[in-house]
Amino acid sequence: MDLSANKYGDDTEYGFGLVDLEFALEQYDELKAIYNNAMNTTTINEATENGILQDNQGDVITFDDVTYVEGSWATDEHKIFTELTDYINGTKMTTNGITIVKLGAVANDTYLGAFTTYPQFHGFMSKQEGTPTYQSNYMASYIYITNIAVGIKNSTTPIVPSYLTSNDRTGIDTYLTTSGFCGNSWTTLLQGYTTGSTNKSLFVYGIALHTVTDMLAHSTYNATDGSYISHALGADTIFKSDGITYNNRYVCAQLIARKVISHIKAFEPGDISDFYNISDVYDGSFYIGRYSQYAQAVDYNYYNSNSWFFNWVNKN
Numbered sequence: 001m002d003l004s005a006n007k008y009g010d011d012t013e014y015g016f017g018l019v020d021l022e023f024a025l026e027q028y029d030e031l032k033a034i035y036n037n038a039m040n041t042t043t044i045n046e047a048t049e050n051g052i053l054q055d056n057q058g059d060v061i062t063f064d065d066v067t068y069v070e071g072s073w074a075t076d077e078h079k080i081f082t083e084l085t086d087y088i089n090g091t092k093m094t095t096n097g098i099t100i101v102k103l104g105a106v107a108n109d110t111y112l113g114a115f116t117t118y119p120q121f122h123g124f125m126s127k128q129e130g131t132p133t134y135q136s137n138y139m140a141s142y143i144y145i146t147n148i149a150v151g152i153k154n155s156t157t158p159i160v161p162s163y164l165t166s167n168d169r170t171g172i173d174t175y176l177t178t179s180g181f182c183g184n185s186w187t188t189l190l191q192g193y194t195t196g197s198t199n200k201s202l203f204v205y206g207i208a209l210h211t212v213t214d215m216l217a218h219s220t221y222n223a224t225d226g227s228y229i230s231h232a233l234g235a236d237t238i239f240k241s242d243g244i245t246y247n248n249r250y251v252c253a254q255l256i257a258r259k260v261i262s263h264i265k266a267f268e269p270g271d272i273s274d275f276y277n278i279s280d281v282y283d284g285s286f287y288i289g290r291y292s293q294y295a296q297a298v299d300y301n302y303y304n305s306n307s308w309f310f311n312w313v314n315k316n
Contacts, residue, residue: 001016001019001024002016002017003024003027003031003048003053004019004020004023004024004027004056005017005018005019005020005056006018006019006020006023006056006058007055007056017056020056020058023056023058027053027054030047030052030053031053034047034052034053093261093264093265096193096199097198097202099193100190100193100199100202100203100206101202101203101205101206101209101264102206103189103190103191103203103206104189104202104203104204104205104206104207104209104210105206105207105209105210106206106210107181107182107189107203107206107207107210108121108122108207108210108211108214109210111175111181111182111184112175112182114129115214115218116128116129117129117130118171118175119136119138119141119171120136120138120141120145120168120171120172120211121141121145121172121175121207121210121211121214122210122211122214122218123138123142123211123212123213123214123215123216123217123218123219124136124138124214124215124218124219125137125138125219125289125290125294127167127171132167134165134167135290136167136168136171137163137164137165137168137290137294137297137298138211138212138215138219138294139272139275139294139295139297139298140161140163140164140165140168140294140297140298141164141168141171141172141211142208142211142212142215142270142274143161143164143269143270143271143272143298144158144160144161144164144168144169144172145172145176145204145207145208145211146204146205146208146260146263146268146269146270147159147160147161147269148172148176148204149201149202149204149205149208149267149269150201150267150268150269152178152197152200152201152204153197153198153200153201153267154197154267155197159269161298163297163298163299176204176207181203181207186199186200186203189203190203201267202264205260205263205264208260208270209257209260209261209264212256212257212260212270212274213253213256213257213260215288216249216250216252216253216256216288217249217253219288219289219290220246220249220286220287220288220289221286221287221288221289221315222286222287223284223285223286223287226287226315229246229249229286246285246286247285248281248282248283248285248286249286251281252278252281252282255277255278255280255281256274256275256277256278259274259277260274271299272295272298272299272302272303273302275291275295275310276302276306276309276310279306279309282309282312282313284312287313287314287315288313288314288315289315289316290314290315290316291310291313291314291315292307292310292311292313292314293314293316295310296310
């Protein structure tokens with residue numbers, strides 16, 4: 001690793017340099033031969049001086065314009081993300097695939113109404129408009145929607161989690177079916193893209209992505225006084241990464257979105273650990289309604305192992 005690293009600066013400032021796997025593999029056979037031959041008096045340094053082994057003089061590749069997630073919670077542009085990197089978990093997502101996930105990510109707002117009426121698709125913790133009114137577990141809803149995406153991809157019946165309440169299942173199954181979303185056909189929803197199982201699945205993953213990140217828009221409270229953080233709190237900058245108010249909600253939304261994207265690439269379901277994932281960046285400046293209770297309902301053992309975090313984030 002030391003020999004093949006890119007020495008792109010002074011050792012006192014940059015140490016051994018930047019690890020370069022590709023360059024290391026190119027030199028591996030020569031290095032191994034020298035290392036294994038105990039009778040060979042040629043040292044590694046001599047091999048380098050003699051040109052048998054090469055110094056890494058390559059330019060360091062930089063990615064100045066890469067953005068994993070860029071989004072807004074402003075009411076006039078409620079898009080979870082506008083750009084995805086092609087390189088997450090070392091794999092690529094096609095341009096068409098990214099576009100289809102985006103179509104799904106805005107479908108919750110495009111085809112459904114208020115989050116208080118359709119909490120399962122907006123990360124909200126209760127149904128408050130229409131009948132019946134009830135508590136809605138946004139964690140369970142998100143996981144079930146990803147299960148639907150997996151089922152569509154594999155042409156199998158989606159797994160219905162045992163912890164999903166009948167109200168939440170009805171709230172999802174009424175609008176998300178094998179025929180489309182909110183009464184719109186797949187042909188309409190996919191806007192010219194083919195209506196095969198892969199594209200349908202990607203679209204549903206987009207819906208799930210909106211659902212889980214919307215939790216941070218609709219179910220949060222001020223950590224200082226416990227007041228509800230209104231979605232219509234103010235200008236667009238309040239919700240963006242350069243905002244000065246509740247900025248950490250946006251940071252957490254970015255991280256959980258990246259986790260969802262990793263599931264999309266693997267065509268796998270989400271799980272309770274996705275909600276613990278934000279522990280890396282959460283700063284306690286806001287609370288999330290019923291975070292602890294809903295985690296317990298989904299997986300008590302996992303909650304119990306990580307209760308310190310779920311209880312810290314929680315707002316009853």
